[in-house]
Amino acid sequence: xxxxxxEIYDGVYESYAEKPERIESIVNYLREKGFExxxxxxxxxxxxxxxxxxxxxxxxxQRRSNSLxxxxxxxxxxxxxDTYTPIVAKTYDAAISSVDVxxxxxxYIKNGEQLAYSLCRPPGHHADYKTMGGYCYFNNAxxxxxxxxxxxxxxxxxxxxHHGNGTQNIxxxxxxxxxxxxxADPKFKFPYSSGFENEKGKGEGLGYxxxxxxxxxxxxxxxxxxxxxxxxxxxxxxxxxxxxxxGFDTYEKDPIGGFRLTIPIYRTIAKDISSLKLPxxxxxxxxxxxxxxxxxxxxxxxxxx
Ligand code: Q9C
Ligand code: ZN
Numbered sequence: 204x205x206x207x208x209x210e211i212y213d214g215v216y217e218s219y220a221e222k223p224e225r226i227e228s229i230v231n232y233l234r235e236k237g238f239e240x241x242x243x244x245x246x247x248x249x250x251x252x253x254x255x256x257x258x259x260x261x262x263x264x265q266r267r268s269n270s271l272x273x274x275x276x277x278x279x280x281x282x283x284x285d286t287y288t289p290i291v292a293k294t295y296d297a298a299i300s301s302v303d304v305x306x307x308x309x310x311y312i313k314n315g316e317q318l319a320y321s322l323c324r325p326p327g328h329h330a331d332y333k334t335m336g337g338y339c340y341f342n343n344a345x346x347x348x349x350x351x352x353x354x355x356x357x358x359x360x361x362x363x364x365h366h367g368n369g370t371q372n373i374x375x376x377x378x379x380x381x382x383x384x385x386x387a388d389p390k391f392k393f394p395y396s397s398g399f400e401n402e403k404g405k406g407e408g409l410g411y412x413x414x415x416x417x418x419x420x421x422x423x424x425x426x427x428x429x430x431x432x433x434x435x436x437x438x439x440x441x442x443x444x445x446x447x448x449x450g451f452d453t454y455e456k457d458p459i460g461g462f463r464l465t466i467p468i469y470r471t472i473a474k475d476i477s478s479l480k481l482p483x484x485x486x487x488x489x490x491x492x493x494x495x496x497x498x499x500x501x502x503x504x505x506x507x508x
Contacts (some may be wrong), residue, residue, distance in 0.1 A: 205325060207276060207296030211286040215449070217276055220459055220491040221338035226324045226359025226431070229487075234495020236378025241245055242463060244303040245310070250329050252302055255346050255373060257333035262482025264340060268295035282352075284336030284394065291318045294325075300342035301325055305343035305486055312444060318507060319484050320500075321347070321431045324349070326488040328367030328448050337365065344486040345373045346446045348380050351484070355443025358383065358431060360476065366414065370448065374428040376408040381440045383433045384448075385455045387461055388416040411440075419461040423468040426453070437479060445481040451490025451499045469499050483507070 206223055209216045210348075230241065252261060260282050267277060267347040271292040278289050301323040308321035326345055329337030344367070348357045361367040361384035374380040388399040404412035413436050415429050437445065451469075476483070490496050 205291060205293045207289045207291050207294075208360050209276075210289070211278065216468075221325060221327055221489075222491075223324070224493050224497055225490065226322050226487070227490045228493050228496040229500045232501055235497075238390045238504075242307070244300065244307040247306040251346050251350055252299075252341055252354055254349055255324045255332070262287065263479055263489060264290065264298065264335070265295045268292060270424075275506060278341075282332050282334050284331070285367035288335050288338055288340075290455065294340060296503070297325055301327065301343055302341050302346055304352055305347040305484075306453075308484045308486070309347040313351060314353055314480045315382060315482075318483050320504070321484065321486050326363075326450075326461060327486070328361060328363060328370045329365070330370040332371050334369075336369075338489070339369065342369045342373060344446055344488075345370050346372070347486060348446050351446070352379050355442065356380070357444045357446060358437045358440050358442040358481075359446045359448060360437055361431070361448035361450075362453065362472070363490075364391050364452035364457065365450065365464060366416070367448055367488070367490065368394040368397040369410055371397060371402065372413075374408065375404055375412060376406045378404075378407045378411050381411050381413075381437065381442065383415075383436050385415040385417065385429050385433055388418055390416075390460060391419060409474045417462070420463060422463045423465060423471075426462065426464055426468070427475065428472060430472060434475060434479060439479075442462055442481065445476075445483045447476065447481060447483060447485045448488050449485050449503070450488040451492070451496055454492055454495060454499060456495060460491075466495065466502055469502040471507035473503045474508065477489075477506065477508045
């Protein structure tokens with residue numbers, strides 16, 4: 204299992220926030236609440252990953268991960284943007300499975316389902332063409348979006364607490380995939396180097412990238428006002444599919460976040476997004492308040508109609 208023991212932050216070892224219990228918390232709670240349609244992923248061809256990530260990067264991750272012994276932890280100095288994201292023996296396998304979970308959800312949507320929730324772990328939105336970082340290795344949402352883009356325009360609405368630098372960059376010059384993100388001001392929070400308002404896309408992609416950086420400490424009301432602007436952007440684009448990069452690290456008690464959203468607001472967030480009436484694939488990104496994640500996911504799903 205991909206379960207790194209620690210991350211290095213300012214040269215200090217800290218316990219690793221992106222734990223397996225995150226997804227277990229969500230699955231267990233949803234089961235308790237009577238959700239029965241829980242499926243295992245299908246295996247997809249690696250070509251879907253090759254379409255988004257650099258060949259050498261994929262091979263590097265595979266080689267390094269598969270060469271590690273069970274308890275070894277590697278902080279590479281290559282293909283990485285930070286010191287948070289180690290490679291362990293099962294990292295490559297876990298990253299591949301996470302992509303399979305995303306693509307399985309995408310396939311349901313392509314085949315006519317209105318909603319699929321892909322409980323991906325490890326998360327993906329910080330993973331760029333040839334860099335891992337921010338607990339991410341392969342960009343699940345980008346790979347799913349690229350898959351769906353063969354059948355129509357795709358909007359990605361990223362509501363993780365952090366800016367999805369990888370997703371933004373991957374689609375920065377494309378006009379068939381819109382990227383809209385609401386996140387903590389990168390002046391203060393990871394990934395620091397992108398997520399600013401003036402990043403609007405490039406070439407053909409100009410106008411198809413939109414960032415809403417928000418100050419730390421914001422509460423439900425201000426968040427919802429911003430969300431409604433982001434929803435308008437999606438609406439104007441009139442996509443065929445919507446992907447939500449969903450992070451619960453916007454929750455007030457998240458250990459690495461910095462917003463003040465409360466649990467019931469996730470129902471409102473989902474309800475507002477539902478007003479778009481689009482076939483929607485939810486991709487799990489961050490969220491580290493392990494004990495609350497099930498409840499938050501449940502609230503969110505209750506709001507989707
Ligand atoms: N020691 C996602 O939410 N910074 N990634 C952690 C605390 C890295 C978050 C600093 C944050 C990455 C998918
Ligand atoms: Zn995050």
